[in-house]
């Protein structure tokens with residue numbers, strides 16, 4: 001994965017990568033999934049988003065991308081207000097299921113799709129596709145049919161489709177779901193050297209421990225905890241009271257012993 005260093009750093013802004021103010025969201029005829037939550041994520045942070053099934057993690061991501069319209073509150077991405085149904089190339093979402101992201105006849109076409117919609121020049125589109133395929137290690141798959149790829153290959157191609165847009169903030173929804181051990185390790189290695197601001201929603205708490213410098217615990221529409229991953233996830237009673245388990249690797253490292 002050394003190639004990544006050959007590419008320029010993504011530009012970051014003085015503004016927070018993501019600022020969420022009193023965000024509320026309810027699906028029709030349902031109680032609030034997000035109930036007036038507020039937090040900020042600074043440029044360059046790697047944040048894990050945890051919570052039991054149905055906590056609202058995907059809903060938060062879809063709101064940040066403008067796919068869902070919040071009931072109340074506001075979100076800003078690098079200082080720009082998020083508007084529902086308005087595409088913002090500064091934020092990219094890697095869907096939980098890569099099949100939701102891959103629909104073209106070839107991998108190359110799928111990765112080119114975003115830059116083409118940004119109406120970039122043909123040479124810039126080619127450059128972006130080659131760059132994204134190289135960074136994700138999927139260049140050899142460029143002419144393959146996406147739906148015939150393995151789960152791990154699809155995952156990395158789905159990431160390439162997002163990277164080709166050059167977003168400064170990338171939201172990963174359960175990126176390690178269905179990956180075998182080597183594909184998961186490749187993903188972790190990739191995430192660890194990613195240069196963008198990233199938020200990873202995952203039940204793979206060990207992955208978050210390796211990759212993230214901060215974790216947010218969401219449950220029943222509220223932010224329950226926000227802080228150092230070892231401290232938050234190492235708190236067994238906190239984790240268990242929100243339907244989660246303290247990661248196995250933290251049992252020999254009680255939170256109080258963790259050096260910050």
Ligand SMILES: Nc1ncnc2c1ncn2[C@@H]1O[C@H](COP(=O)(O)OP(=O)(O)OP(=O)(O)O)[C@@H](O)[C@H]1O
Pocket residue numbers: 027028030033051052053054055056057058059060
């Ligand atoms: N389109 C929808 N219509 C109605 N309710 C929905 C819809 N999508 C999600 N929900 C409900 O909203 C709540 C939050 O769902 P969400 O997918 O955001 O949770 P999550 O934290 O991502 O869960 P998981 O860990 O299982 O992926 C759940 O109770 C879910 O059933």
